[in-house]
Amino acid sequence: MSLKKIFPFLIWLPLTKTTWKDDLIAGITGTIIVIPQAVAFAMIAGLPPVYGFYTAMITPIIAALFGSSYHLISGPTTAISIVVYSTLVKFVSPETELETYISLALVLTFLAGFFQFMMGILRMGKLVNFVSHSVIIGFTAGAGILIAFKQLQHVFGIKVPQGSTILEILAYIANHLSETNWYVFIVATGTLFIALIIRFLIKPLSKYYMLIAMVLGSVLAILLGGDVNGIETVGEIPSNLPPFRIPDLSYDNVNTLSSGAMVLALLGLIEAVAIGRSIALHTHQKIDGNQEFIGQGVSNLVASFFSSYAGSGSFTRSGVNHQAGAKTPLSAIFASIFLMIVLLLLANYASYLPKAAMGGIILLVGYNLIDFHHIKQVYKSSGKELIILAITLLGTLFFDLEFALLAGIITSFFFYLDRTSKPxxxxxxxxxxxxxxxxxxxxxxxxxxxxxxxxxxxxxxxxxxxxxxxxxxxxxxxxxxxxxxxxxxxxxxxxxxxxxxxxxxxxxxxxxxxxxxxxxxxxxxxxxxxxxxxxxxxxxxxxxxxxxxxxxxxxxxxxxxxxxxxxxxxxxxxxx
CATH class of the missing domain: 3.30.750.24 (STAS domain)
Incomplete structure (x- = not known):
């Protein structure tokens, strides 16, 4: 076996001599995007915010070094955070036994990583080849819409109840439209328009449109009065690096969490490979499913020793990474390094980043994830593929992400078997x-x-x-x-x-x-x-x-x- 197979980063590392500037800009942009997400996702997982940062520092580096996608950014995600919470809360409450809860979260992460790694070693990555393009396109489009709708509360400055569905978000905002904070709205839409203007009209700066828009959006928030006028920022950010901590892999813990870890592992793999493949539709990069399984597995295994909970590929950050001009996985490493620097040296400044500005940018990211070209192609070419796409898209919008993916995969299998059963x-x-x-x-x-x-x-x-x-x-x-x-x-x-x-x-x-x-x-x-x-x-x-x-x-x-x-x-x- 060649060294490049064991250490896949040896393949793309020579490319960074000419691409490092693009990766640097994408990395800085990714750092800005991940700060509020790390806080939110950790809270969804029932963990203190600092654990979201730990995951966002460690997981992307290891996944970038051992994965196959050049643009996939791993770290804390909504779906994974929800599964972590729903798995652990059956055994321990984070409100009353936080230390035990954290300890079990690290064990769960280790086990999920172990299962993912072994599936990669056993070359089970080929299973993802049975996930059709229509499933990927539908899942991507649904995730894009979902991401955009989740940001509407930061665009209008209206506090939407946590965990609301798309319909609930729309209904709540419609019923409380009179409560719109126009200062927040101006910052969000202003940031969005700045990004669009730079991207389409100022070609020399088009590569850096997200970063520039975020900076100018922050300046706009300051000019409009900031906190005084209700323009929220990401708030206080901890300033320490992830401490080394060995997971408590006792027999009882392993036995208790194994089934939940397998679900977590499968969801993480499907999510990561689906995201990698969806971006590959535009970059034409070949994704190695086995290598991606190994990359995700090693990232979670290592992360569990550095106080990080389970991570996977992130649609939002991967989309931002690609659209910000990243060329190699070095951008993910840059993003993690900059996050460490921000937390150590610039935590006080980063805490002033307005959520409205990020909301405006993420609206654009969500829109760009909708592949209108391929959706139109599917619509014209195949009724069955359109059904697969629609089921996956609607499932993503209205049900759990894992259910949406499984529904799309099962439907595509049904049509495949139906077709092959009638030679x-x-x-x-x-x-x-x-x-x-x-x-x-x-x-x-x-x-x-x-x-x-x-x-x-x-x-x-x-x-x-x-x-x-x-x-x-x-x-x-x-x-x-x-x-x-x-x-x-x-x-x-x-x-x-x-x-x-x-x-x-x-x-x-x-x-x-x-x-x-x-x-x-x-x-x-x-x-x-x-x-x-x-x-x-x-x-x-x-x-x-x-x-x-x-x-x-x-x-x-x-x-x-x-x-x-x-x-x-x-x-x-x-x-x-």
Whole structure:
């Protein structure tokens, strides 16, 4: 195994000689965005705010070094924080036993990281390849809308109850619109318009539009009176680095938290890979699912020793990172380093950052996460893919994120199985040019009266047996066709259940009719037939390398004249 496989950062590290400036700007922007989020997410997880900062410092560095995505930013997230709280609160209350609660949070993080790491080592990352693009696009769009709506309270300056859904947010703001703090509104919308102007009209500064907008938005807040006029800031920020602390991995703790840790691990992996893949749609970077599993696992394992709770990929910060011009994972490392510097040296200044300015920027980030181009493409090209996209998007908006992803994945699996369970069965005939064609495409093409040739386009497995069986049963019941040749070039594989059915079907035809034959079957499709002993059961002499060889041999076994001459081998009865 090469060093680059063990240490994937060796692949992108040489690139930073030319990209470090872009990564630096993106890192600074990311630092500004993560400060209020770290506070909020830690509180959602039932932990003191400082643990959100610890997670935002340690997790992104390790995930950047050992992951595969160049733009994914890991750290505290809403969904993970909610799962952490809902898992731990069953066993201990953060209000009455905070130290025990924190201790269990670190154990939960370690276990989640361990499960993620082992799934990566076992190369289970390929499972994410079954998550269709429509799921990713729907999830991304839903998350973008969700992120934007969550920021409306900071745009209007209206205190929306924590944990409100999109509909509740809209209803609450509509009912309390008269309470809008116009100073806050001006800062939020002003920051948003500044960002748009710089991005689209001032091209030399377009790379830095978020950072400049945040700074100018902060200045605008000061000019409008700041706290005096109700323009909230992120508030007091602790000024210390994450302390080393070994998780209490006692048998009782591990046994108690294992199931919750597995749920946490799976959600974190799906979230991280989904975000990485959604950004990769724009950057065209290839995401290695196994490496991403390992990166997320190692980041949580290491983080658990530095007083950090579980993290995963963040839609908001990853979106900001990409849109701010990041080129390599160095931007995530810069963001973490700057966060450490801010907390150590500039905590007092950073505490004045207005939430309204960040709200304006995050509105733009949320909008940019909606991939209108691909949504339009899905709408035009496939009704089934549109259903998958819609289910995932609506699930993201109105239900838990993990439910939305699972609903989208299950729906895409359903349509996949539905499609593969109904393989195309083409009746093959000979046209005037003596070429094999699908009978449907050329009605003048002719078939041999004694030999039905069909082509199966798709795999023969437990799900597709029914359709193929129905087709052969109709041929059998017609009592006219004695011999059937299956052109097997389009059969990708045959599973055990299908091999059992196929052998029984062939034996039935051999006993009561002429027989079923197969030509051009791929070696991989013959694998189960051979290893399972089915070929010995039905006979090797029914398999042929191509259609022409099969037709010649089958006609030697036909014991009645053909009605007319289709193939050279056809035996036509001569009258008189």
């Amino acid at each position: 195309n069965i083409a009746v093959i005939a000979l046209n005037k040019e003596k070429r094999f064609v699908n009978k449907i495409r050329d009605l003048d093409a002719v078939e041999c009266s004694n030999l039905k040739i069909i082509r199966i386009d798709g795999s023969i497995y437990f799900g597709s047996i029914e359709k193929i069986s129905d087709f052969l049963s109709k041929l059998y019941d017609e009592n006219k066709i004695q011999h059937v040749l299956i052109a097997g070039e389009g059969i990708n594989f045959i599973d055990l259940a299908a091999a059992e059915w196929l052998s029984n079907e062939i034996l039935k035809w051999q006993k009561n009719r002429g027989g079923i034959y197969i030509s051009g079957l791929k070696i991989i499709s013959q694998d189960v037939l051979e290893k399972g002993g089915f070929i010995d059961k039905i006979g090797k002499d029914i398999f042929f390398k191509d259609k022409n060889t099969a037709i010649a041999e089958i006609h030697k076994r036909i014991n009645k004249p053909c009605e007319f001459k289709v193939f050279e081998e056809c035996n036509v009865k001569v009258e008189g």
